[in-house]
Amino acid sequence: MQTTVERCLETGVVTVRFEGELDRTTAPEVRTALGKAAAECPTAVLVDLSALERVEPASFSVFATATFKAESDWGVPLLLYAARPDVRKDLATYRSFVALYDDRALALAAMRAYVPRWICEHLAPVPGSAAAARGVVGDACLMWGLPRLRDRARLIVSELASNAILHAATDFSVTAVCTGRYLRIAVQDRSSQMPLRMPKPAVDHPQPGWGLRVVEASSTHWGALPLTSGKIVWALLTTGR
Numbered sequence: 001m002q003t004t005v006e007r008c009l010e011t012g013v014v015t016v017r018f019e020g021e022l023d024r025t026t027a028p029e030v031r032t033a034l035g036k037a038a039a040e041c042p043t044a045v046l047v048d049l050s051a052l053e054r055v056e057p058a059s060f061s062v063f064a065t066a067t068f069k070a071e072s073d074w075g076v077p078l079l080l081y082a083a084r085p086d087v088r089k090d091l092a093t094y095r096s097f098v099a100l101y102d103d104r105a106l107a108l109a110a111m112r113a114y115v116p117r118w119i120c121e122h123l124a125p126v127p128g129s130a131a132a133a134r135g136v137v138g139d140a141c142l143m144w145g146l147p148r149l150r151d152r153a154r155l156i157v158s159e160l161a162s163n164a165i166l167h168a169a170t171d172f173s174v175t176a177v178c179t180g181r182y183l184r185i186a187v188q189d190r191s192s193q194m195p196l197r198m199p200k201p202a203v204d205h206p207q208p209g210w211g212l213r214v215v216e217a218s219s220t221h222w223g224a225l226p227l228t229s230g231k232i233v234w235a236l237l238t239t240g241r
Contacts, residue, residue: 001026007190012118012177013111019051019096027062034063035106036181038070038078041177041184041236043118044111045070047103050082057090061104064097069112075181077114081107092114097208117144117178125165125172133161133174149183152218156235159189159214163233167193178239182220186234188227193223195233 003019008015014029014037018030037045047063070078081101083091091100101107121136123129132235137157141150157174164172176184195212215222219235 001029003029005033007040007042009120009122009173010025010176011108012042012120012175013046013075013108014040014042015046015048017048017051021053021055022059022062023055024059029057031066034078038066040073040232040234041074041076041179041182043076043177043179044114045076046111047077047078047080048082048104048109050084051079052083052087054084054086054090057093060087060090060094063091064094066231067098074180075179077111079107079110080212106202107120107131112185118175119177120173120175122159122171122173125169127165129165129172130158130160133157133187136174137176140178140239141183144178144183146178146183146239149239153183153236155240156215156218156237157185157187159212160183160185160233160235163187163195163212164189164191167191181239183237183239184234185237188232189228192226192230194231 001018004017006015015172016033016037020026022030029232033061067078070076079099081104083100091098099110119136119140123132134154134157138150138154141153146224154239162208164187168189170190172187172189177184221240222235223234
């Protein structure tokens with residue numbers, strides 16, 4: 001099974017494409033790939049099935065399970081599209097649990113019905129960009145009815161942006177998305193140097209300038225994702241919804 005993952009900064013959509021045979025040996029790989037995609041808290045996970053081959057019909061239950069997990073754990077919709085006729089027939093058993101569309105355009109149209117909350121800003125590696133990042137995320141919190149998260153979100157993105165400016169020294173993108181369950185804040189730069197986890201501060205109120213320690217202390221979860229050209233460092237805050 002060959003898996004390809006594409007991320008669109010403009011829409012916040014993650015697209016996962018599977019090529020090969022789906023059976024009991026490859027189903028766990030599919031489940032893991034979809035779980036990781038949903039855990040990024042994108043606006044939606046689109047699943048391209050155009051190159052997926054039918055082997056064992058029972059294995060298609062993996063998509064029903066992944067759809068349920070994506071929604072229940074992360075509040076992220078998972079939408080399937082472009083399945084071959086035989087694959088579509090097998091998926092019909094699970095139509096009460098999965099969303100299947102004829103092509104990508106229809107899946108994207110359906111995704112917009114979820115009214116995803118996504119914002120992205122591309123910034124240069126200059127000192128003023130940290131303030132710009134704080135403004136972007138702070139305004140998003142107010143627009144999305146999350147004022148109680150605003151201060152923590154601004155503090156987190158300030159540290160992530162500062163790291164991109166000081167250490168990556170490349171152009172970077174700041175994104176924020178609200179899936180309903182989580183507010184996700186992320187900074188993507190073009191440096192392959194991955195961040196190191198720091199000990200959590202032994203005080204209750206993190207202060208600016210502590211780098212990733214402030215992210216550790218202020219977020220529900222945080223992590224980093226290596227990319228072909230760079231990385232994404234992200235943090236989640238629980239919305240309480």
